[in-house]
Amino acid sequence: MKKIVIFIWLFIGGISVFAQDRPEDFHVRVIKNDGTVFEGYNETRFTNYLRPYITAVSISNEFAGKSIKYNGNEVKRIEFTGETQDSLPMIFEAVIPQTKLPNLFNKNPKPYKEPVFLRLIYEGENVRGYAMPYTDHTMIPGRRTILYTWRYFYLTKDSDIAVAYWDDTDGTIPKMEKVMKFYFREFPELQQLVDRKEITPEMFRENPAIVLPIMDRTFQSSEK
Incomplete structure (x- = not known):
């Protein structure tokens, strides 16, 4: 299947089609787990930050x-069949993601x-990339900051x-x-690119999806 790379800085505001009540904006193609395919109209707002995990x-x-x-x-x-503001496919897949980012004390x-x-923001032969709305709460003395952002997998x-890999x-x-x-x-070659500054923090923060094609290309299965 042809790889699809969706650059995050393009699509962050691209799911705002729901602000307009045009039927074509809600029209979807649905693929069930048993292989059945049908079309209809969706009522779910996938960018609900108050309940991001749909x-x-x-x-x-x-x-x-x-x-x-x-x-x-x-x-x-x-699969949404109508045009999006970023002219890129708007596809959602049902997957089981981690509930939070890994850290040194909880790697899994x-x-x-x-x-x-x-x-779905990237579709490769070995790796698929995803994003979901995420609400970040930062507590400092005397102030609580809420940031509506994205989590990447x-x-x-x-x-x-x-696997969650970035907020x-x-x-x-x-x-x-x-x-x-x-x-x-899990991707030693990607770590080496960071060491050689071929992937810099600035590049990664501007577009977190930039690492997905590299993950896909350098993936080594753990299966024997």
Whole structure:
């Protein structure tokens, strides 16, 4: 399958089609886990920051008609057929992602208990990339800051769990290169690119999807 790379800085505002009640903006092609394919109209707002992990979607035969709810165990992929503001495909897939970013004390955070619909941002032979809305709460003395941002994941072909590898943030991150290498620990060649400054913190923060094609190209399966 042809790889699809969606540059994040292009699509951050690209899911705002729901602000307009045009039927074509809600029209979707639905692929179920049993291989069944049908078309309809979606009612779910996938960019709901207050509830970013969408586990079920409502699909109706007619725009604003009576809908049927499907969860991620029934539906594996939803493709919006209308044009988007960024002219790039808007596709959501049901996957089981980690609930938080890995850290030194918890390198394998627990996953969600059920599949979550994430936006597909990269589709390769070995690795797929996803993003979902994320609300970052930062607490400092006397102030609480809420940032509406994005969390990014990669899913390798030999895994059932999508690994969280980055949260967009406006703040300064000390020892950013070290942090990047930790998130890329499954991909030694990518770590080497960081050491050689061929992938810099500035490049990565501007476009977190930049590493996905490299992950795909250098992926080594753990299967024997």
